[in-house]
Amino acid sequence: MTSPDCYTCGQEARIEELPLSERIVLDRHWRVAHAFDTALPGWLVLLPRRHVTAVHELTDAEAATLGTWQVRLSRALRDVTGCVKTYVAQFAEPSYRTPRPAVPPMSWRWVPGAAASPPSTNGSSLSTTAG
Numbered sequence: 109m110t111s112p113d114c115y116t117c118g119q120e121a122r123i124e125e126l127p128l129s130e131r132i133v134l135d136r137h138w139r140v141a142h143a144f145d146t147a148l149p150g151w152l153v154l155l156p157r158r159h160v161t162a163v164h165e166l167t168d169a170e171a172a173t174l175g176t177w178q179v180r181l182s183r184a185l186r187d188v189t190g191c192v193k194t195y196v197a198q199f200a201e202p203s204y205r206t207p208r209p210a211v212p213p214m215s216w217r218w219v220p221g222a223a224a225s226p227p228s229t230n231g232s233s234l235s236t237t238a239g
Contacts, residue, residue: 140155
C-alpha cells in the first residue's frame with residue numbers, strides 16, 4: 109500500500125535512485141536512512157517500506173523483525189560512533205519543524221548517547237537537538 113502524498117512512499121518508489129544516506133541498509137520490510145533534520149551526528153531513521161501510520165498496522169512479519177533491527181542499529185551506532193547507549197523513539201506524524209519533505213507517517217529514530225556528552229544530548233533532552 110502506498111500513499112501518493114507521502115514523502116516516504118515517494119522515496120520507496122525510487123529506491124534504487126536514492127543516495128546511500130537514504131538507503132544505508134534495507135530488507136523486505138524496513139529501510140535505514142540518516143536523519144536529515146538533526147544537529148547530532150549518527151542519528152538514524154528506520155522506515156517501513158510500505159505506508160504505515162501506526163504501530164498496530166504492522167504485519168506480523170514486520171513486527172517480528174522490528175526487534176532485530178533495534179539491536180542491529182544500536183550495535184552499529186556503538187561500533188561506529190563509540191556511544192555507550194542508544195535512545196530509540198517512535199514517531200507517527202509529519203514534522204512541524206521544517207518546510208522540507210515531512211517525516212514519514214511512522215518511523216523510529218536511533219540516537220547515539222555518549223558518556224561524556226552534555227546533558228542536552230542525552231535521554232529526554234534529545235528533542236532539543238532535532239531540527
